[in-house]
Ligand code: 3HC
C-alpha cells in the first residue's frame with residue numbers, strides 16, 4: 001500500500017482499499033493515471049486483507065474523461081479498455097466515489113465499477129459527441145443497459161451533464177452521500193457491500209432494458225427524424241446512435257467491437273480533429289499574454305446602456321439575467337417604452353416556453369431603470385453605448401459621458417465597425433474606453449468581440465473578459481480595424497458573393513453551397529434576415545447596386561416580405577424572378593457574360609478570401625492567435641464547428657492549395673484583392689496556421 005505512481009495511491013481503511021487518483025486539473029485518464037489504476041487494482045486484488053475497493057479522486061472532480069491531449073498520438077499501454085477490464089473483472093467489489101463531473105472515459109470507468117456513489121453536486125455525462133467522438137470505452141454499450149436506449153440516445157447525442165438526483169433515479173448511481181463526506185460515505189457503502197455479501201454486479205450483464213427494445217427500430221428512426229435539423233452535417237451524433245442500436249441488437253462483445261470500429265473512424269477523421277481543436281481554442285481565447293490572470297479588475301455593480309434599440313435592449317438583458325442593475329438611457333420616451341416593451345416580450349416568451357419562472361420575469365424587469373438623462377449613468381461602473389452607427393453621434397455621447405460618469409468606470413462602445421481609437425479621443429480618459437461588440441440578438445448570441453484600443457488599460461480589458469464569462473459569453477480580444485475580426489472577414493466573403501452575381505450565379509446558388517457546407521444560411525439569406533436597408537438611405541440611393549434597387553422597391557428583406565428572395569406568410573424563402581431580372585439587367589448594362597459557376601468555385605471564392613483576410617488580421621496583430629478568429633466565426637456567424645473555423649479549414653485544405661487557387665482566380669477576386677504575405681509564406685514553407693506560435 002502507498003504511492004503507486006506520481007498520480008495514484010492505494011491506502012487501506014480496514015478491509016477496504018482506497019485507490020485515489022490525483023492528477024490535476026481534472027484527473028483525465030492519462031497514461032500515468034491508467035497505469036496507476038491497473039496496478040492499484042492488481043495490488044488490491046493480491047492483498048488478501050482487502051475485501052472491497054473504493055475508486056476516488058482528489059481535487060475538483062472525479063475523472064473528467066480520457067486525456068484529450070493524448071489523442072492523435074501513438075497509443076500507450078495500458079489502454080482504457082485494460083483499465084475497464086481490471087475493474088470490471090476484479091474478484092472484489094469496486095465502488096466508484098464521484099464528485100465534480102464523471103465525464104466520458106471517467107463515467108465509463110465508473111460504469112465498470114460494481115457500484116457507484118456520489119455527492120449531491122456531482123454530475124455524470126458522456127460528452128464525447130462535442131469532440132466529434134463517441135464514448136469509446138464501452139459507454140455506448142453499458143449506458144443503455146442501465147438507463148434504457150431512449151435516455152441513452154439523449155445522453156450520448158447531447159453530451160448533457162446529468163445531475164446526481166436524476167442519475168440516481170436513472171440507476172446510474174446507487175446512493176447519494178452527504179456533500180463533503182464522499183470518502184466516508186463511499187467507505188460506509190463498501191462496508192455494506194461486504195457485510196451483505198452483495199454480488200459483483202456487472203453492467204455488461206444487465207440485459208433487460210436493451211432486450212426490451214429489440215425489434216423496435218422505430219425508437220431509432222423517430223429519434224433520427226426528431227433531431228435531423230440539430231444533427232445536420234455532424235457525423236458523431238449518427239455514429240453514437242448506431243452504437244446504441246448495436247447495444248440493443250447485438251450481444252455485448254459484438255456491440256463493443258462496433259463501438260471500437262466507429263470510434264476509430266471518428267477519431268481519425270477531420271470532424272473530430274476540428275472539434276477537439278475548438279475545445280482547446282475555447283479555452284485559449286480567454287488568455288491574453290500581456291494581461292495576466294492576476295490583473296486588477298473593476299467591481300461592476302451597476303451597468304448603464306445608452307440606446308434601447310435592437311442592441312441596447314438585448315445587451316441590458318445579459319446583465320439583468322445575472323442580477324446586475326441596468327440603467328437605460330434614450331432620447332425620447334417612446335423609444336424607451338418601446339425598448340422596455342421588447343425586453344419584457346422576450347422574457348415573457350422565454351417564460352412561456354418554461355425556461356424562466358414568471359416571478360423571475362418581474363425580478364429581472366425590476367433591475368432595469370429608464371431615463372432620458374445621461375446624468376442617470378453617473379454612478380455606473382460600466383457604460384455601454386449602443387446608439388446609431390455614426391461617428392459624430394458617438395463622439396458627442398462619449399464627450400458628455402466624460403463629464404458625467406464617475407472616474408474609474410469603463411466606457412464601452414458597441415460599434416460594429418467604427419474606429420474605437422477615434423471614439424476614445426472624445427474623452428479625457430481614453431484608457432477607460434473599450435469596444436464591447438455584441439452580436440444580434442445580443443441576449444442570445446454567444447460571441448463578444450472585445451475591442452482593445454491603443455490606450456485601453458489592462459484592468460479595463462481584464463474586467464471586460466471576466467464580465468463576459470459571467471454573462472455566459474465567449475469573448476475574443478481583438479484590435480481596432482474596420483469591422484474588427486468578424487465583420488472584416490464577412491466583408492471579404494460578401495465582396496466575392498456579390499461579384500459572382502455579375503458572373504452568372506444567382507443568390508440562391510451561392511447560398512445553397514454555403515448552407516450545404518454547414519453554415520446556418522448563405523450571405524444573401526443572411527442579408528435578407530438582417531435587413532437590406534442597414535446603412536442604406538432613400539435620399540442617397542442611386543440604383544447603383546442590386547441591393548439599392550431592391551431597397552428602392554421596398555424589398556428590404558424578410559421584414560418587408562421580400563428581399564433577394566420572395567417570402568411567404570411563414571417566412572419561407574423562394575428564389576425571386578424579380579431579383580433575377582434585376583441581376584440580369586445589371587449584367588446586360590455592364591456587358592457581362594453569364595458563365596456556369598461550379599459549386600466548387602462558389603465555395604472557394606467565398607471561403608478562401610476569408611482565410612486570406614484572417615491571415616492579414618494576424619499579420620496586423622488584430623487577433624492574438626488564429627484560433628481566436630475561428631472562435632469568432634463559429635460563435636458569431638455559425639461557421640460549422642465540425643470544420644473548426646475558417647483558419648482551421650484553411651489548414652485542412654492545405655494553405656498551399658488555398659494560395660494556388662487564389663492566384664488562379666486572380667482578377668476575378670477584384671481590383672482591391674491582395675494576397676496576405678503571411679499566408680503566402682506559410683504556404684511556401686508547407687506550414688499551417690496551427691504551427692504559428
Ligand atoms: N483531457 C485533457 N485536458 C483536459 C480535459 C481532458 N479530458 N478536460 C479538461 N482539460 C483541461 C482543459 O484544457 C483546461 O486546461 P487549461 O487550464 O490548460 O486551459 C483544464 O483542464 C481545465 O478545464 P476547464 O477550463 O474546462 O475547467 P472547468 O472547471 O471549466 O470544466 C470540465 C471542467 C467540465 C471537466 C471540462 O474541462 C470538460 O468538459 N472537459 C472535457 C470533458 C470531456 O470531454 N470528456 C470526454 C473526453 S473524450 C473521452 O473520454 C473518450 C473516451 O470515451 C474514450
Ligand code: NAI
Nearest residue numbers: 307308309310311329330331335386387388389415416440
Ligand atoms: P437601433 O437603431 O435599433 O438603436 C439605436 C437606439 O439608440 C435608438 O433607439 C435611438 O433612439 C437611440 N439613440 C440614438 N442616439 C441616442 C443618444 N444620443 N442617446 C440615447 N439614445 C440614443 O440600432 P442598433 O441596431 O441597436 O445599433 C446600435 C449600435 O450597435 C450601432 O453602433 C450598431 O452598429 C451596433 N451593432 C448593431 C448590430 C445589429 O445587428 N443591429 C450588431 C452589432 C452592433
